[in-house]
Amino acid sequence: LQVLFISVDSDRDTPEVLKAYLASFHPGIAALTGTPAQIAAAAALFEAPYAKVPAAAGSFTYDHSIKVYLVDAERHRFGSVDLNTEPEARLQSVTRLLGRPAQSG
Amino acid sequence: MQRVLRLWTAAVAALGLAMALLATPSAAGRWDGSYVPNVPVVTQDGKVLRFWDDLIKDKIFVISFFYTSCTQICPLATARLSELQSTLGDAMGRDIFFYTISVDPENDTPARLKTYAEAMQAGPGWLFLTGIPEDIKAIRDKLGDRAKALNEHRNEVLLGNGATGEWQRDNPLSDLPRLGMTIRAMRADWRAERANPPRASEPAPLANTASMHAMFAKACAGCHSIGRGDRVGPDLAGVAERRQTDWLMRFIANPDSLRRQKDPIALALMHKYPTIRMPAMGISEGEALDLLAYIQVQQPKKPTQLSLDALLALTTQDGRPLSASRLAGRPLVIAFGYTHCPMSVQSRCWIGPTCSKNWARRANACRSYSSPSTATEIRPRS
Numbered sequence: 001l002q003v004l005f006i007s008v009d010s011d012r013d014t015p016e017v018l019k020a021y022l023a024s025f026h027p028g029i030a031a032l033t034g035t036p037a038q039i040a041a042a043a044a045l046f047e048a049p050y051a052k053v054p055a056a057a058g059s060f061t062y063d064h065s066i067k068v069y070l071v072d073a074e075r076h077r078f079g080s081v082d083l084n085t086e087p088e089a090r091l092q093s094v095t096r097l098l099g100r101p102a103q104s105g
Numbered sequence: 106m107q108r109v110l111r112l113w114t115a116a117v118a119a120l121g122l123a124m125a126l127l128a129t130p131s132a133a134g135r136w137d138g139s140y141v142p143n144v145p146v147v148t149q150d151g152k153v154l155r156f157w158d159d160l161i162k163d164k165i166f167v168i169s170f171f172y173t174s175c176t177q178i179c180p181l182a183t184a185r186l187s188e189l190q191s192t193l194g195d196a197m198g199r200d201i202f203f204y205t206i207s208v209d210p211e212n213d214t215p216a217r218l219k220t221y222a223e224a225m226q227a228g229p230g231w232l233f234l235t236g237i238p239e240d241i242k243a244i245r246d247k248l249g250d251r252a253k254a255l256n257e258h259r260n261e262v263l264l265g266n267g268a269t270g271e272w273q274r275d276n277p278l279s280d281l282p283r284l285g286m287t288i289r290a291m292r293a294d295w296r297a298e299r300a301n302p303p304r305a306s307e308p309a310p311l312a313n314t315a316s317m318h319a320m321f322a323k324a325c326a327g328c329h330s331i332g333r334g335d336r337v338g339p340d341l342a343g344v345a346e347r348r349q350t351d352w353l354m355r356f357i358a359n360p361d362s363l364r365r366q367k368d369p370i371a372l373a374l375m376h377k378y379p380t381i382r383m384p385a386m387g388i389s390e391g392e393a394l395d396l397l398a399y400i401q402v403q404q405p406k407k408p409t410q411l412s413l414d415a416l417l418a419l420t421t422q423d424g425r426p427l428s429a430s431r432l433a434g435r436p437l438v439i440a441f442g443y444t445h446c447p448m449s450v451q452s453r454c455w456i457g458p459t460c461s462k463n464w465a466r467r468a469n470a471c472r473s474y475s476s477p478s479t480a481t482e483i484r485p486r487s
Contacts, residue, residue, distance in 0.1 A: 002435045004427075006419065009443035018422035021444040032419035032427060041415040048441050064441045071437040075410040078436070097436045 001098060003029045008043065008050040008064050010036050046080075070097050136265075136272050138162065142247055144240035146206070149218035149233040156244060160232070161267040165291045166202045168263040169277065170250055172209035173221045173380075176361070180381045182260050184327030184337050185277040187225045192285045198230025201288060206244065207235045208258045224380035225337055266291040278323055317399035324386045325396070332405040337381050339374070342404040345397050357393035359385050 003026070007013035010033055013021075018031035033039070043050055043065075050064035070078035070093060078097050081090040143157035154160055169186060171179040183205060190197055197203075207213035218233035227233065235241065245251065250259045264287060265272040271291060275284055325341070332342035344353065348370065356363050356371060360383045363371040375382060388396065416439075417427050 001438060002432055003438045004416065004440070006416075006439065006441050007443045008441055009445060013444050015420055015422050015424040017444055022422055030427065030431065031422045032416070034419040038415070038418045042419060043441060045411060045413075045415045046439065050441060061446070062443050064443070069437075069439045071411060071439065073434050073436050075413065077411065094438065097438075 001028075001094075005029055005031045006039065006042055007031065007033045008039055008062050010034060010039055070094070072097060136270050140247060142240070142243040144236065144243055146234040146236040146240065146244075147215050149215055149222045149227075151215045154232075156240075157267075160202065160204060161265070163268050164202050165200060165266045165288070166204055166264070167288060168204045168206065168248065168265070170206050170208050170245065170258045170260075172207050172255055172258075173213050173217050174209065175256065176382055177256060177384055178260050180337075180384050181324070181327060181386065182262075182277045183221075183225055184381070185281065186231075186262070186327075187227070187337060188327045189277070189281055189285060189288075190226075190228055190231055192281060193288070196289070197228055200292065201230065203227075203231040205231070205233045206241065207233070208241070208245065208250070208252075209255055210235045210238045210241045220380050224378070264288055264291060269293075281322070317395055320388075320392065321396060321399055321403075324388060328381070328383070331400055331403045338378055338383060341400050345401050350394070350397065353397055354390040354393045356383075357386070357388055357396065358390045361385060 005018075005022075007018060013031075013033045015033065018033060022029060022031050032042070034042070046065075046067075046069045048065040048067065048069065050062055053061050053063055055061050066082045066084075067080040068082060069080045072078045079093060081093050085093075138157050141157045141161055143155050145153050146156050146160070147153050160166065167186065167189075169182060171183055186203055186205065190203065193201055207218065213235045215235065218235060222231065222233045225231075245258075248263055252258050260277070261274045262277045263272060264275055269291075273287075275287060277284070328337035329339065329341045330336055332340065334340050352363075352368075352370065356368075360371065364375060364382070413429075413432060416432070417429055419427055421427050
């Protein structure tokens with residue numbers, strides 16, 4: 001299993017920032033950033049909506065999808081889970097994802 | 106085994122005698138209670154019923170003849186009834202009954218019938234019947250099936266409405282929707298449907314596949330689905346990928362010959378589907394090839410593979426491009442977010458069923474979230 005965290009904030013999330021952020025999480029997770037166009041392309045792959053939202057004093061936040069997208073080893077979409085999914089159901093989805101045998105041909 | 110057989114035959118015989126003593130002759134008339142024998146028959150569950158009183162008199166029914174060890178047309182004809190059963194839905198067992206009667210009552214015990222019925226996925230209202238040989242013979246004689254040899258029995262079905270005395274013959278290998286409609290038309294208040302047949306829900310096949318569509322429906326669909334799971338036999342979706350084409354051609358054209366040659370795949374299939382063996386359907390190897398092409402067109406498309414190039418273009422926390430080997434052969438779990446997302450406004454960072462204020466203003470975007478088909482309406486902004 002490979003967990004990827006893709007930042008939608010290309011302005012502030014430099015590799016260094018991401019590295020510091022990841023120190024709080026499981027070491028197997030990879031964080032990714034890129035140019036706005038690269039991030040848009042990655043988000044488009046999952047049809048994951050996000051948008052920059054201006055905040056006070058020239059700052060900004062992002063609205064972004066709360067979905068966590070699952071892709072099986074054969075690169076087929078395997079649905080998604082989100083924060084509204086019950087923890088057991090989330091675990092079940094990921095377990096099924098892991099249990100899906102690689103198909104030949 | 107032989108002893109058990111004799112025992113149940115004796116039990117049925119005793120019952121038959123008791124019933125014969127009770128029977129009262131009814132007014133003469135064709136295809137009514139004075140014509141159709143009211144002999145005892147035994148179902149696949151071992152229940153003893155009287156043929157006229159319990160099964161015919163006030164029922165709408167489809168009668169077919171078969172025997173469990175038949176390797177020729179019976180399995181195909183019976184599988185067609187299995188398919189017909191599923192098109193009749195709730196009416197089965199309530200308004201319409203199937204009686205599949207063994208012409209080999211010496212060998213077809215209720216237990217054997219039960220195994221066969223289960224292989225045919227018989228639902229409520231479908232009875233497989235046996236009985237003492239003289240009684241079964243009486244039924245066959247009266248219903249016009251007088252063949253001597255087992256494999257010469259009639260493969261037509263008899264449709265009837267016991268209450269009105271209407272009986273007719275039909276062909277179980279013919280067009281199933283029409284057959285279903287004919288059966289429903291046995292009841293007066295359903296006849297209106299026949300005058301206005303419902304439009305077929307499936308789109309008509311293209312002209313060039315129409316003949317294969319017909320052949321599949323006639324020869325295969327009784328036992329096999331394409332992508333809807335195993336039935337009497339295996340699901341045929343992906344069969345061309347699972348097996349060699351020349352093997353398929355030979356097996357479809359002559360399954361018995363491969364079984365005789367102890368072909369390992371044919372034997373494995375026989376082991377997996379022990380009750381009903383695929384009969385030879387009179388399909389040539391050339392036609393088999395056309396059928397395989399037809400199956401490939403009909404089978405559900407595999408989900409498209411995602412191209413992960415867009416991910417490989419991104420940069421990791423180590424400042425390097427994401428390497429393809431890190432993703433190779435592994436399932437992926439992918440989340441979007443940003444490190445500056447303030448916990449205090451966390452609920453506003455997410456676009457969820459509880460849309461943030463920002464998204465609520467753009468109501469369309471909120472709807473897009475809950476409806477994946479329109480999710481692409483949202484263009485990611487940089």
